[in-house]
Amino acid sequence: MLKILKYSIFDLLRSRWSYVYFVFYLILGFVLLFLNNDVNKAIITLMNIIIVLTPLIGTIFGVMYYYNSKEFTELLLAQPIKRNKIFIGQYLGVSLSLTLSLVLGIGIPFVLYGLFKSASIFDFGLLIVVGAFLNFIFVALAYNIAISNENKIKGFGYAILMWLFLAVVYDGIFMILAIKFQEYPLDKFALTSMMFNPIDLSRTLILLKLDISALLGYTGAVFKEFFGTSKGLLTSLFILCLWVVFPLLRIHLKLRKKDF
Amino acid sequence: MRFFKKYFFLLTLLIAFTVKSQTKTITVCNTCDVKSIKDGIDLAQDKDTVLVKKGIYNETRIFINKSIHLIGENFPIIDAENKTDSVIAVKAKDFSISGFRIKNVGLSYTKEIAAIYTSHCTNFTISNNIIENCFYAFIMQRANYGVLTNNKVNGHAIVETSAGNGFHLWKCKNMRIEKNTISGMRDGIYLEFVNKSFISHNKSENNIRYGLHFMFSHHNEYHHNEFKKNGAGVAVMFSKYIKMHHNTFHFNWGTASYGLLLKEIYDAEIVDNVFEQNTIGINIDGCNRITYKNNHFVRNGWALKFTGGCYKNIFEYNNFMHNAFDLSYNSRLNDNEFEANYWSEYTGYDLNKDGIGDVPFRPVKLFSYVVNKTPETLVLLRSLFVDIINFSEKVSPVFTPDNLKDKKPLMKPINPIQLN
């Protein structure tokens, strides 16, 4: 598996797209910090971008990599290696190289800006952790879609739809339901809904840090316990891990019966 | 010679006065002739000084009814041993109390008792005292020209009903409350029917209700105070002509928590204050003709929240930076003026480079309207979907007041401040 991982990363690190992605974050970081000189604003803008863009890029990269390396995968399948190892190796390769682009792309401008001396280091750290999680989650989801769809066009379509659903539609449905049932106590519903969507979950994690003053304005006891203590942070991180584990498990199960 | 004569006359006059006002100092200590503070005060006459040396005095109901100076040396401790009586009670004029450490005044549900209780006093100074674990620290009734300065009040209040206030002033005039620090009380400073007074350079934090609480108090001024992590922030209610400037309100977090709560306030000035990371920066309920200028609203949940009818308020040259919501507005009508503020969320442009954005800024978001109706939707804060609905509302306002906008948003923040 490590060998596959090594070569996937090797391959991806030379791909143009990795660099485009890296340079994009690099420019973004520099623009936000040096043209603005406001770390708070930079972090909030970055959060908005990371929450939406990392899942999209992760999804597209994941699907693209799967379909593009299909023939090569077949060659690998004829080698004495377990199936799982091939796919998990490739999966890790894609996720890690994307994460690397993210960390370096945003990290370099922040380090140059002297972030390590500022109090924003924790916000920034959290942002990176969340970005990494989103990469791992959405590449895994993309792999799930790709493995289940032999048809490339269909696979791409479903992947984009999935992103659109989780990034926008899900929240819309939640808001409509919340307004419709506003007479009922909704705090448990609200929090649970956020757990079932990795994008919302990541956003919640960052809100805990950036907007705690607003979040504590809500009266519900469940909210208070969740946002007011470290429980929120720990629960969110734990469930983010589950969001990586479950798609991977499904890949594992799917592979046992998959024909190539 | 005439010159000398005149001076000679003045000199004799001066000597005569000094002789006449010859006062004595009564020293109280555990090994002195006078062993209790009460005895010391009994022996004193107007203008005398009672000097209390370091030691522990288990006394309550020390009553002062003459113009004396009660001075503690090296902070003698007066321990009330949780008795439900005031430690020092005063009904006098021209007196001072300073340098004591007063402890353990028991709590009472029937009487208002305090470490220092004054009633009908004028022209006095209470300074440099440390009050610990007392029901109320200072109660002033019908005082005039009193100075309360450099006192430290530290309580362990847990629930509102069984806690007293740090400074509790009722029907007072011309008071100065300065440079005190108060923590762990119900209200840090409570003023009811107090007029023409100044509250400045105090630090009030971790009080379970308000850091500062005004009721029916007019023509007051408070400035350079710091209010931090109080249960509900600072409340100014039913008062007119209040000046509030150079205060810092921060980290007041909670469901009913504000930096500043304004209720039925008319003709006030709110200038040069900092509101940082409060759940609500200023909660404005039925307030008219208030000028908000040069204030900094940084990373609050809601910078401004209007809850009642508010008319003819002016907001100019304020900084609104990174608040989750800059403004929450309760009605579709607006009679308040927002002009030339800096909004960190403003994305317009300035083609003629005059520092003023060419497109108006609308501080009320559709999402804040949704959150008002359904608070649980707050978890969607900063999501893409929310950005989309906010954008559509910005393009064609349906739910938010059409004329509520800053027509001249600034491109750069005013007076950048150093935040801690």
Added chain:
Amino acid sequence: MIKIKNLHKKFGKLTVLDGLDLDIEKGGIFAILGPNGSGKTTLIKCLLGMVVPNKGEISFQGNNILKEWNYRNNLNYLPQIANFPANLSVIELIKMVKNLRPKQANEQELIDLFGLQPFLKKKLGNLSGGTKQKVNLVLTFMFDSDLIILDEPTTGLDPIALIYLKDLIKKERDKGKTVLITTHIMSVVEELADEIVFLLDGKIYFKGSITKLQEQTNQTNLEHAIANLISKQYVN
């Protein structure tokens, strides 16, 4: 060497293999033929463990291979379409595949044979189809394994490379290896195959030498003999 019993495979509603039985002895070149969609590739993929059969048994050198992976160390496979990670160079790819198999490899000999030396440092994404196929061949033949499976090995090769390839295959047979080939080019079959395995409707329709096939179909020309077999499908 290979024993297949009652092999069934359906893709959705389409039955591809329908109770296929096949025995392949050790040594020799076996051409697997059949019309389009007769299940040649599926059969090979079952053998490689890439396709999971619905039913049936496959054993290789006496061991069951379903859900196993270690046996693949003793077979070489040439896939139909050569498509490699675009950003790796030829030599890196060769090293990688070597890295994946705990086995000795003689890649240098093959690189020289196919004249790949000038391309070693080039990225795979920039190579022509024929050159890629040569790289593909190197990857397949560089290991010493008992079974060699070639899926359309002649695609895109120039005549000289084709001659080298045929020689290579013959050499392997002479070493006592078993070689399975699928191809549509009859001259290759005629020149190389010791035995023909003809698939039709997901079953083995014919298995035997070329002469036996010619006798059975009364055709002297192999191409016609095969056409004769295929035409039966259309009659049915």
